[in-house]
Amino acid sequence: MVEEPEFDVLLSSSGDRGIDLVQTVRSVTGLSAWRSKQLLEATPTTVVDRTWFEAATEAVRRLNALGARADLLCRWCERVISLEDCPVDPGPCSSPFLSPDGCPASRPRG
Incomplete structure (x- = not known):
């Protein structure tokens, strides 16, 4: 099994x-x-550091629902990802550890 990439939550x-x-x-x-x-006063900043995709997307959803602007940062390919863009095009993923279509941000939400 391939290890999943970690994500940061950027505010x-x-x-x-x-x-x-x-x-x-x-x-x-x-x-x-x-x-x-x-x-919150230090924006732009990282709110959550190195967490799993599901936890990061939940944090982004909760922050954005309150009028903040939060996005994901993939720690493997360094892409900043907006939840509106998910699933993202796997092509730009340059992770040396994971195939481009293996990134959880590239998978359809279900």
């Missing part, structure tokens, strides 16, 4: 729902409210 804007976003960042990261607020 490029935090929107205007401050308290709700702080609570969501706390929920997806396990950080304190104070540290979560610091992350």
